Amino acid sequence: MSNAPPSPTAVPPDADYQASMRALESAIGHFKGCNEAELRELADDMSQLGRMAEKLQSGRVDIAVFGEISTGKSALINALCGEQRAAVNVRGGWTKDVWHVPWETAGYCVPGFADSQVVLVDTPGLNEVDGAKRGEMARDAAARVDLVLFVADSDLNDTEYRALVELAASNKPLILVLNKTDLYRPDQLNDLLTVLNGPRYAGIIRPENIVLAQADPREVEYVIEAADGSTRSEWRKQLPQVEEVKARIIELLAADGKALIALNAAIFAADKSDRMTALRVRFREEEAARTIWSFAVTKALAVSLNPVGIVDVLGGVAVDAAMVVTLGRIYGISITTNNAQSLAMSIGKSAGLVTLLEAGVSWASSAFKTLTVGFGTVLTAVPQGAAAGFGSFIVGQAARFYFQHGASWGDQSPKAVVTQILENTDKQSVLEQLKAEILKKLSTNRHADETDKGWFGKK
Ligand SMILES: Nc1nc2c(ncn2[C@@H]2O[C@H](COP(=O)(O)OP(=O)(O)OP(=O)(O)O)[C@@H](O)[C@H]2O)c(=O)[nH]1
Ligand SMILES: [Mg+2]
Structure with missing residues (x-):
């Protein structure tokens, strides 16, 4: 008898999942028939379709982290992974490209996929200086992911609000992470939560999807009293607090992660096909x-x-x-x-x-x-x-x-x-x-x- 552990891949992908896979494959097959000039123009779209098919085949979940510069997006990714993966800096606009960071400790696996992976996608700040292109990059990344974390460190300004509305319209699960809560007094935090749960956000974000975090809390001064009564102070690094974020992500994925991935891929394939067909006709x-x-x-x-x-x-x-x-x-x-x-x-x-x-x-x-x-x-x-x-x-x-x-x-x-x-x-x-x-x-x-x-x- 073999000693190999039972394979968790025993659950076959369900009908929706297979249908999405077929939609992607047929889109790829359809555009393979293009002439050389068309193929050159459609190369990016083709490779995006290819990557989406790979994602579906391996059961990968992509979670994008969006937000204004310096709200703590990269710090949140590090805190969730439990180690320094993404570059964090006090200087705004630090993250310049879209980064894919495997989140091995997520503890979620798409049913039926033994090697399924959760990947956190770090993006440049939405309002980056000379960042129209980066904003576009961020939106483009949003079209491909399964779940979006929107990181803010206060009530949302106009740019953030517009971006949040845009993301909400994509019908992907959206979690608003209020980060840097260590910087607020309890009464300030209460006021802020009242605003976030108020009419401005109604219909855009569900109250249960607003979560608090301290991805990289500032150091806290400790006053230490010695046996002889003398005192000295010491600044100590605080541990990140991102459990609420993680719990909400896992809840959402466990509820309908697999259906989400399938739906997302199907929408992506349909959108790409429409775009490519229109281009090709033109x-x-x-x-x-x-x-x-x-x-x-x-x-x-x-x-x-x-x-x-x-x-x-x-x-x-x-x-x-x-x-x-x-x-x-x-x-x-x-x-x-x-x-x-x-x-x-x-x-x-x-x-x-x-x-x-x-x-x-x-x-x-x-x-x-x-x-x-x-x-x-x-x-x-x-x-x-x-x-x-x-x-x-x-x-x-x-x-x-x-x-x-x-x-x-x-x-x-x-x-x-x-x-x-x-x-x-x-x-x-x-x-x-x-x-x-x-x-x-x-x-x-x-x-x-x-x-x-x-x-x-x-x-
Ligand atoms: N006090 C406090 N500071 C934080 C927290 N999270 C992040 N920071 C700080 O905020 C600054 C920016 O953090 P980043 O993670 O680089 O922010 P980002 O959103 O990735 O920034 P860009 O990539 O530049 O858009 C750093 O100095 C972090 O130490 C937090 O929970 N509390
Ligand atoms: Mg960053």
């Missing part, structure tokens, strides 16, 4: 808009600078097909050049673009373009190029819709989608912008420059 939309515009300009230039009409038609379709392939890639959908070409053509047909722009305008004017070398090219080319560019712009918008809906037209016909796009597009303004792009290019073209000057010079 990146894609921006990239798609840039892509469509740059292809539309390319098309406009190709048509306006190309003196042979037949090339306009073939080259034009090739540009549109390349745009569709690129758009597909942005939305994570791969499409062959042939299929992209068919898609571009069918969108163009729906919009009446092929007959109107590609075939009609290009073919009809090609003879004119070929015959009239010089200023004739410039005159016809600018509106013609802009019109072709506008065609690509519409094809791009429709293809974007198609990819946004997972390579489908949703419950609409391609014709209806294209009609809607045409209705919602300010054609004149797009044409003007395309013309401006063409003229910009022509003005940097030495040959076109001469033609331009020649013609206008004659006028």
